[in-house]
Amino acid sequence: MRVVIVGAGQAGAALAAKLRALGHQGEIVMLGDEPAPPYQRPPLSKAYLLGEMEEDRLWLRAPEFWAENGVELRLGQAVTEIDPAAKTVTVGGEVLEYDHLALTTGSTPRRLPASIGGALEGVYTVRTLADVDAMRAEFQAGRKVIIVGGGYIGLEAAAVASKLGLDVTVLEMAPRILQRVASPETSDYVRALHQAHGVTVLESTGLNRLIGDDRVEGALLTDGRQLPADFVIVGVGITPNTQLAEMAGVTIDNGIATDEQGRTSDPSIWSAGDCASFPWKGGRIRLESVGNAIDQAEAVAANILGAGAPYEAKPWFWSDQYDLKLQIAGLNSGYDHIVTRKGEGDVASFWYYRGAALLAVDAMNDSRAYMVGKRLIEMGKSPAPEVIVATPDLKTLLKA
Template identity: 80%
Template structure:
């Protein structure tokens, strides 16, 4: 079986490696649009941007791994077309045949429209190694950065900039930071953390346009205020990489739609990672996380080889900001109640319930709460909210 993998990020790399680990001996070709070999993305906005991690520490595998495992890694050239009838993909001037095709095309950052200054020099996004390399020289103590978007990417970049001595302003159009993904309690905790480090956070504040030309000099807000900026970072979310799938006529639904095995609407084509949506607990979701990219890709690899096992996601996420390690287990969609547990100076955790069902936990510098919460959620267990609130030791909830 000839396998072609389009996308050489976390999911693509995990899928290729798992195929070999499971004993697949047929040809594997993995095609990446970027020039860099498969690498970790989370450290880009943390350790790498801070200068605490060298580029080679980002690599997911040693450079010789791909050749040693007979994985034909092709970098720096995108796939431009899929011919489902002929079962081929077009890469540059070449056509490659496949028996099974995997789309691990990831996602792309949303950008500000050119009409409001999104194309000015000095405006950056944080998604690829090239993105971060392009902005690293901007991080000079005393300079001013405006960050558009109060989600995790924007806040992580804000923390790095503050630690490096820059004056940081975060603009969030919603009434509070992290509104789409977290409870007010988590937003309040992280807002206070940033403010204690001198970060200015403007919530409920829309951007009218960026100022300057050809290079950005500031931001004009919808209320008429102007904020000076030496450069701008845009962190307003990502969109799944569906263009290739759409052009090939595959079904889309908040990403490339797959069944519980990872198959798309074409049985010869599979998908995994940020770009793929899949059935979960009676609804369809798409997860943007390293954990899902690896687990889903490995499940797809097994199913390509005939395992016929549904992928069962166990969502988890994390974020590092200043001295905060935020760990998240589960999905909080539909919560109607928050239980707060404080471990004194050690940390705090917020537990999301819908009725008496535990949905998720946000653990701030509290690895025990995260561990217990994840085990409970993965097992489908929900301690009564009052029991959770009063338990002297969280581990008793696992018994």
């Protein structure tokens, strides 16, 4: 049985490794359109951009791992066609047959339209190794950078730029940074952190257009102000890569739609990672995280081999900015109130509730709150908000 995996990122690598770990003896072919071997992306906007991590430390496995485990790794070539009737994919002009096809195609950052300057030289996104390599020379002390978008990617890039001595401005068109993903309390905490490091955070402020002939020189804001810029980083979200799935005729619904086992509408085609949506509590969600990419891909590997087990997501996320380690457990969608637990110094946690149900926790430099919150959510336990605030040792709540 030949399994072809399209996408050599975190999910694709996890799926291939898990197939072998579960004893699959057939062929595994992993196809990646980037020239680099499978690597981790989160450090790109942090340690790698700072120069604190070399490229080979990004690699998910040592290069020899793939050959030693019988995984045929083909890099630097994009898949150009999928024929689900013939069960083939075309890559580099070669047609490969498959018994099972796994689409772990990830996502692509949204870019600014060319009509407002998005195609100017000096305008970057943060997604791939090549993206970061292209912008690293821009990070020189004293230069001015404008970051469009106050989400986690933009804020992580802002933290790196500030630490390297750049003049940093963050533009967020929503009323507050992190509005789509976090509570006002978390936004307030993170905003204060950036301002303490000299970053200018402009909320309720959109970008009208970038200014420059061939290279960006500044930005005209929606309030009429004009800011100079030596370069610009765009962090306004990502779009799941569904083009190949559409070519294969499978159902698309907020990404590549899968059933609870990770199978698409074509029984021989599977999907996992940023590109895949799956059933969740009566609805359908798509998770953009390393944890989900690994766990979902490993579940798909088991189901390709016949396990028949539903994927049970346990959402968790993290973000590193300056000395802040923000850890997030659960999903806060639909919350109606927040409980704040304050520790010493810069330690804090924000607990999201809908009615009496605990949904999620944002833990700021508080690994215990994160660990306990994650366990409580997975166990289906919801301590009363006043108990969260009053309990000296949160670990005791796990035994209650």
